Structure formats: C-alpha cells, structure tokens
Amino acid sequence: MDILTVFVAAILVNNFVLYYFLGICPFLGVSKKIDSAFSMGMAVTFVMTLTAVASWMINHWILIPFGLDYLQIVSFILVIASLVQLVEMFIRKMSPPLYQALGIYLPLITTNCAIMGLALLAALKDYNFIKTVVFGVGSGLGFTLAIVLMAGIREQLDLADVPKPLKGAGIALIVAGIMALAFSGFSGMIK
Amino acid sequence: MPPKKSIGAEYLKGLWDENPVFRQLLGMCPTLAVTNAVINGIAMGLATAFVLILSSLVVSSIKKLIPNQVRIATFIVIIASFVTIADRFLAAFFPPISKALGPYVPLIVVNCIILGRQEAFSSKNSVGRSLLDAFGMSTGFILALLILSSIREILGSGTFLGFQVMGSWFKPWVIMILPAGAFITLGVLLGIAILIESKTKTRST
Numbered sequence: 001m002d003i004l005t006v007f008v009a010a011i012l013v014n015n016f017v018l019y020y021f022l023g024i025c026p027f028l029g030v031s032k033k034i035d036s037a038f039s040m041g042m043a044v045t046f047v048m049t050l051t052a053v054a055s056w057m058i059n060h061w062i063l064i065p066f067g068l069d070y071l072q073i074v075s076f077i078l079v080i081a082s083l084v085q086l087v088e089m090f091i092r093k094m095s096p097p098l099y100q101a102l103g104i105y106l107p108l109i110t111t112n113c114a115i116m117g118l119a120l121l122a123a124l125k126d127y128n129f130i131k132t133v134v135f136g137v138g139s140g141l142g143f144t145l146a147i148v149l150m151a152g153i154r155e156q157l158d159l160a161d162v163p164k165p166l167k168g169a170g171i172a173l174i175v176a177g178i179m180a181l182a183f184s185g186f187s188g189m190i191k
Numbered sequence: 192m193p194p195k196k197s198i199g200a201e202y203l204k205g206l207w208d209e210n211p212v213f214r215q216l217l218g219m220c221p222t223l224a225v226t227n228a229v230i231n232g233i234a235m236g237l238a239t240a241f242v243l244i245l246s247s248l249v250v251s252s253i254k255k256l257i258p259n260q261v262r263i264a265t266f267i268v269i270i271a272s273f274v275t276i277a278d279r280f281l282a283a284f285f286p287p288i289s290k291a292l293g294p295y296v297p298l299i300v301v302n303c304i305i306l307g308r309q310e311a312f313s314s315k316n317s318v319g320r321s322l323l324d325a326f327g328m329s330t331g332f333i334l335a336l337l338i339l340s341s342i343r344e345i346l347g348s349g350t351f352l353g354f355q356v357m358g359s360w361f362k363p364w365v366i367m368i369l370p371a372g373a374f375i376t377l378g379v380l381l382g383i384a385i386l387i388e389s390k391t392k393t394r395s396t
Contacts, residue, residue, distance in 0.1 A: 019370055021224040025303060028216065070279065073297045074271040081264060113220045116301045120294040165386040166378070169216055173378030181371040 006131050010138030013187055016114050017146040018180040020121075023114030027147055028172050037151035038144065039098055045140025047080075047087055047109055048118050052136025054079050055119035056129055076119045084109045114143055149179065201320055205327025211304045212335035212377075213384040218304040221295050222336060223373040229352050232340030233333070234288045238281065238296055240329030242273045243305050244322065250313040251321035257314070266309040267300070274300040304332060342376055343367045 016022045023044065030040040055076050063069050087109075092099045109115060118139050122132045153175050162171050196204070211217045218239070225235040249269050250257075257265045278296045281289040289296065299305065308328055313321040344350055347367030349357035357363075366372045 021220045021370065021373065022298075024219040024223065025217075028219070070275060073275050073278065073300055074268060077267055077271050077300055078264075081267060113298050113301045117294060117298055120297050124294055163382070165389065166382040170378045170382040170385065173374045173381065177371045177374030177378060180369070180374055181366070184369060184371065 003131060003134050006127070007134050007138040008189065010135050011142040011145060012183065013189055015142045015146055015183055016117065016139050017143055018176065018183045020117060022117040023112050023143055026109075026112055026114075027143075027150065027176070028169055031147050031150040031154055031172070034148060034151045034155060037147045041140070041144025041147050043087070043091070044109060044112065044114060044143050045137065047083060047115055048140040048143075049133065049136045050083050050087075051080055051115050051119055052122060052132045054083060056122065056127075056132045059123050060129075072120075072123065076116060080115050080119065084115075114139070146179070150176065153179075198323060201323040202327040202330075205324065205329070205331040206334065207331070209328075210331040210335060210384075211307075211328055212332060213381060214388075215304075215307075216381075217307055218302045218332060219377075221298065221302060222339060223370070223377060224295050225292055226336055226340035226343055226373060227347065227368040228291075229337070229340045229344050230288070231291050232336035234281070234285070235292060235295065236329070236333030236336045238277045238292075239299055239302060239304070239332055240326075241277050242270060242299050242302075243308060243329050243332075244325040245273050246270045246305055246309060247313040247321040247325035248318065250309045251316060251318045254314045262314060263306075263310070266306055266314075270305050270309070271300050304328060339373075339376060339380065342380075343372055347372060 010016075014020065017024065017027050026040055026044070031037050058075055058079060059069075059072065063072060063075065088099075118136060122135055125135075127135055150172070154172065157171060157175070166174070205211070207214070209215060212219070212222050221235055221239070225231045246266070246269050250266060274297060277299065278289075281292070281296055308325060312324050316324070341351065344352075345356060346364045349355060349361045349363045364372070367376065
C-alpha cells in the first residue's frame with residue numbers, strides 16, 4: 001500500500017514539473033509537438049529509473065558506510081552524466097529517428113534538474129530500494145504526463161490569438177500555471 | 192567571437208540584454224521554486240552568485256589546461272565542489288533557510304545558467320572579463336528572483352521580508368504562493384519584459 005502511495009504521489013500529487021518545478025527547461029523546450037514530447041518523456045523516465053537505482057546503490061553502499069555523504073552532490077552528478085552518455089550511445093545505435101527527434105535535449109538531460117532532483121529527493125526522503133525505484137518510475141511517468149498534456153495544449157495554442165508579447169514562453173508558463181492549479185486538486189488524495 | 196565589449200557593457204548585459212531569467216530563460220527551476228518568500232529568493236540568488244562567480248574564476252584561470260573533450264565534465268566537477276561548499280555553509284550557519292530551500296541548494300549544480308556561462312563565456316575569455324560576466328549574470332539573476340518573490344510574497348501573504356505591508360483589508364491570494372502562482376507570475380513578467388524590449392527597439396530605430 002505504501003509503495004502504491006509513493007507511485008501515485010510521484011505521478012499526480014507531487015508531480016515533478018508542476019509541484020517541484022524540476023525539469024522546466026525540457027518542459028518548455030520540447031513541448032511543441034506531442035510525439036517529440038512523448039519521446040522526451042520516455043527518455044527521461046528511462047534515465048530516471050536508472051538514476052534511482054544507481055544513486056541508491058552509491059548512497060547506501062559507498063557514501064553512507066564510509067561517512068562520505070558530503071560527496072553526494074559530486075558523485076550523483078557524475079553518475080548521471082555517465083548514464084546519460086550511455087543512454088545517448090544506446091539510442092543512437094538502436095533508433096536513429098528517435099535520436100534525431102530528441103536532438104540537443106538528450107545531452108541536456110544531464111543538466112535536467114529533474115534527474116538530479118530525483119536522486120537528491122530519494123536520498124532526502126530516505127526511501128528503501130524498492131521505494132526508490134518506484135519513485136523513479138513514477139516521477140518519470142509524471143514528467144511524461146505533464147509534458148505530453150502541455151504539448152497537446154500548445155498544438156492547439158498555435159491556432160489561438162495570443163497577445164504578441166506573451167507568444168512562446170510567456171503563454172506556455174501561464175498554461176503551466178493553470179495545469180498546476182488543476183493538479184493541486186489531486187493533493188487531497190494523499191494524506 | 193563578437194567584438195570585445197567595454198568593461199561596463201560586459202557587466203551590464205547580464206542585467207537586461209542577456210538577463211538569464213527574462214531573456215535567456217535559463218535557471219527557471221530555482222526561479223519558480225524558491226520565490227514564495229523574498230528571503231528565500233535572496234538566499235537562493237546569493238548562493239547561485241557565489242557558485243557562478245567562483246566557478247567562472249576557476250574555469251577561466253585553468254581554461255588552457257582543460258582538454259576539450261572532457262570540458263563539460265570538468266566544469267561540472269568544479270561547479271559541484273562550490274555547490275557543496277555553499278550547501279554546507281547554509282546548513283551550518285543558516286539552518287532555517289537551508290531547510291526552506293531544501294533540495295534546491297544542491298540543485299544549483301544543474302542550474303543551466305552556471306554551466307551555460309562556463310561553456311559560452313568563461314572557457315573562452317580572460318579571467319577579468321569572466322568575473323565581470325559572472326557578476327553581471329548573478330546580479331541579473333538576483334534581480335529577477337527579487338522581482339518575482341516580492342510580487343508573490345506581497346500578493347500571496349501580504350508581507351514583505353516577513354513584515355506586514357498590506358492593510359488588514361487585504362485578503363492574501365493563496366494561489367500566489369502555490370506552484371500555480373509562480374508559473375503565472377513568471378509568464379506575465381516574461382510578457383512584460385518582451386513588451387518593454389519591443390517598445391524600446393521601435394523607439395531607437
């Protein structure tokens with residue numbers, strides 16, 4: 001039951017984009033088309049799950065036993081950077097169209113705060129291994145949900161008559177605000 | 192490379208022309224997350240400034256020693272070291288602020304402004320210019336955080352830095368301190384920034 005709570009909370013209640021404000025850059029940058037938003041979401045989910053596993057192992061098997069927890073930031077970022085590199089090489093070999101679609105945003109996952117935030121939040125909440133993995137998958141899916149919804153709205157927004165200064169990022173942020181408002185309705189689900 | 196700017200312009204560009212938040216849309220995550228109260232915004236801005244200035248100093252001084260292929264990794268390790276210092280410092284001397292900012296202090300490490308400036312500027316320019324650039328960008332960032340957090344705190348809690356500024360008739364707009372308020376306020380501010388920019392452009396031409 002506890003694990004289900006973590007999962008639902010990560011997707012809906014404490015959504016990474018709309019509650020923690022993590023991963024705003026890709027959220028605004030790759031949300032113009034639904035299909036590229038979806039691939040971005042999948043890439044992030046994949047990297048997040050791997051990161052959750054790797055950061056938990058490093059934290060609990062190396063940093064904590066040796067009293068090195070002040071090295072958390074440095075070691076997490078290095079793990080994430082090498083993971084992203086691996087995923088990038090993997091996707092380039094396995095699916096060149098996907099690689100093309102993700103473009104510059106794949107390397108940028110390294111500096112995507114959502115990934116680093118996941119590692120830090122999981123360490124902060126002191127989750128056990130299973131919960132950390134569930135948290136990773138849930139957060140990734142939550143990110144995918146938010147970015148795909150956003151892309152759907154923005155595709156329609158192209159046809160709308162938006163005041164000129166608000167075109168682009170301005171209106172996208174306001175839409176995100178309304179989405180965050182809608183998502184805050186979920187907060188009653190978890191005590 | 193664009194022609195060398197004057198010393199003053201190198202600093203001032205961070206305030207408006209290349210303001211990291213309003214013009215370059217970098218560092219949005221901390222901007223949105225910690226601006227529910229002015230004090231958090233200032234603390235975040237100062238911590239980011241500390242990391243940015245010292246990272247720029249180190250990167251620009253050792254730029255000739257860094258092999259091109261591993262430069263990003265090198266920058267990240269340098270930045271991460273300074274972030275660790277900032278994080279430990281806040282936790283030791285300002286525990287309440289450190290608690291309020293939570294994971295967002297360690298997250299300075301993935302703030303795009305810092306890595307962006309190292310890659311785009313410090314790794315190609317002299318130490319002095321990099322420092323000016325870093326100071327300018329930091330000022331611009333703090334300014335943006337200050338504007339956003341003032342609006343949100345005054346409208347959301349009726350206070351400024353914890354002091355009551357609105358009369359008792361004022362009913363706080365709770366939405367402003369919720370995540371939704373952050374997105375909407377920043378969206379409107381971006382619109383205003385672009386509006387001002389387009390107005391000044393048409394006047395000068």
